[in-house]
Amino acid sequence: MIVTEDLVKRYGKVTAVDGVSLDVREGDRYGLLGPNGSGKTTLVRMxxxxxxxxxxxxxxLGKPVPRRAHEVLAEIGAMVEAPAAYPHLSGRSNLMLFDAAGPGGSRRTRRARVGEALERVGLGGIDRRPVKAYSLGMRQRLGLAAALLRSPRLLILDEPTNGLxxxxxxxxRDLxxxxxxxxxxxxxxxxLLAEVEQFCTRVGVMDRGRLVLQDQLSSxxxxxxxxxxxxxxxxxxxxxLDGRVVSVSDGVVLVRHDDPAELNALLVSKDIPVTSFGPSLRTLEDVVLEATSSSSDRVDSS
Structure with a gap:
């Protein structure tokens, strides 16, 4: 569905995207993660x-972009950065104009499709208020509605739950x-690590313009x-278990033990109540922190 090879984007002396080879397969729920300034939005825009x-x-969708972009845009729903809208018009009017200007939209079914898209994102009861009076969450929902107007084969979303x-x-997420x-x-x-961890099946991680990790989330x-x-x-x-406990946090004890069945039997024999028991898995946070650099937005005093 999406393939990039050694993709580079420079702005003067700044390299925003540096040699990215992306592979998004049909049916994927692909999450692109990375710290602020890692090049995610620049990649999406390309x-x-x-x-x-x-x-x-x-x-x-099997065609080169940007050369043949006009052939695939009708099959793509997208929301990049802050959703664009005419602030003095209502959300419904904005969607009607957006649909009219886009490729492949039928005028005959426009009103019905706009109404259906608004219902799907939770704006079915939208009134005539101008978009400039919307909350950030309502603007995000309106941007998602615009992305869903033509039942896309591919949905490309940049920070879709911002402000919700x-x-x-x-x-x-359910939608x-x-x-x-x-x-x-x-x-x-x-x-948002939690958003990606709960929804996505495949993950890519960017850091300083590079794609430093790409794999199945389960792996x-x-x-x-x-x-x-x-x-x-x-x-x-x-x-x-003196000496075998690695950490304790919020009632979760991580234990170093070669035989989980033996450990379970020991706890049962001591009448220790256990609400859940099993192998400890790496969190997505662990994965991202290991793959990315130690840089952050924080500024310490000197």
Whole structure:
């Protein structure tokens, strides 16, 4: 669905994207992660022919971009950065204009498609208020509605849940899951680890313009070799397993033990209550921190 080879984008002396070879397959739920300034948005803009590469190649839906972008845009739904809109018009009016200006939209079904898209993102009861009066979360929902107007084969989203509350994030995640199960490939760029971990099946990690990691999420979250014991009696477990406990946090005890069955039998024999028990897996946070540099946005006093 998306293939890039040695993709480079320079702005003067600054290299925003540096030799990225991306591979997004049909049916993927692909999450592109990386710290702020890592090149994620620049990469997304090049996929949509909103910015031109300095070197390298891009293929989307089997066709080269930007040379044949006009042939694939009708099959792509996209939202990049802050959703664009005429602030003095209502959300519904904006979508009507957006649909009229885009490729492949039927005038006969326009009103129905706009109404359906608004319903799907939770804006079915939208009134005539101008977009300038919308909250950030409403603007994000409107941007998603614009991306869904033509039942896209490929959905490309940059920070799709920005500004949404926890319930809104879950609703959008459920919607993306529904679309993916119906055949839409979803590619999303995000800095929210939890969002990607709960939705995506494949992950790419960018750092300083480079794609430093790309794999199935299940492969990245390999077992750590430790056993995770969730218990309300963590102090008792720590005392019993003196020297084998690696860490204790919020009732979760990580234990170094060669035989999980033997460990479980020991806990049962001591009448220690256990609410969950199993191998400890690497978190996506662990994976990203290991793959990226130690740079951050923080500024310390001298």
């Amino acid at each position: 996929l949509l022919a909103l910015a031109y590469a300095t070197s390298g190649s891009i293929t989307v 509350d926890p319930r809104g994030i879950r609703e959008i 993306m899951t529904e679309l993916n199960e119906a055949g839409t490939t979803v590619f999303l760029s995000s800095h 990245l979250r390999a077992p750590t070799g430790l056993v995770s014991v969730t218990t309300p009696a963590s102090e008792q477990v720590t005392s019993l």
